[in-house]
Amino acid sequence: MAGEPQSDCLFCKIVAGEIPATVVRETERTLAFRDISPKAPSHVLVIPKVHYPNAAALAAAESEITAELLVEAGEVAADEKIVESGYRLIFNTGAGAGQTIFHAHVHVLGGRPMNENMV
Numbered sequence: 001m002a003g004e005p006q007s008d009c010l011f012c013k014i015v016a017g018e019i020p021a022t023v024v025r026e027t028e029r030t031l032a033f034r035d036i037s038p039k040a041p042s043h044v045l046v047i048p049k050v051h052y053p054n055a056a057a058l059a060a061a062e063s064e065i066t067a068e069l070l071v072e073a074g075e076v077a078a079d080e081k082i083v084e085s086g087y088r089l090i091f092n093t094g095a096g097a098g099q100t101i102f103h104a105h106v107h108v109l110g111g112r113p114m115n116e117n118m119v
């Protein structure tokens with residue numbers, strides 16, 4: 001069922017504590033942890049604890065959690081001290097866009113100048 005944990009989902013396993021992660025923030029409904037393969041000096045993933053395959057599906061079903069995800073992304077940026085220098089939020093959606101984990105997540109990237117081409 002939508003929102004239920006998926007046994008084959010890596011991020012559901014991180015939420016369940018079955019796979020370790022470097023957690024930097026947590027709320028009742030969201031978790032933020034460092035990306036295992038950082039693409040910038042600051043690279044944190046913020047996820048809802050409930051399982052939806054991508055950000056749009058999450059937003060369609062859970063508007064409050066979606067808003068909380070963005071609030072938490074902003075708090076991560078503040079904790080990482082990248083607000084002033086600027087940061088990028090990315091929701092890869094679909095394999096063709098580079099999505100590899102089909103549990104909604106936002107990348108918080110910063111700490112270096114960002115490519116203006118947005119690729």
Ligand code: 5GP
Pocket residue numbers: 010019021022033034035036037038045091092098099100101102
């Ligand atoms: P996507 O490409 O789906 O937008 O992003 C998935 C991200 O998850 C990638 O940036 C990848 O490095 C990260 N990732 C994959 N496996 C793990 C893991 O086991 N732990 C953590 N912390 N990040 C992971």
Ligand code: ZN
Pocket residue numbers: 005006009010011012013050051052102103
């Ligand atoms: Zn999941």
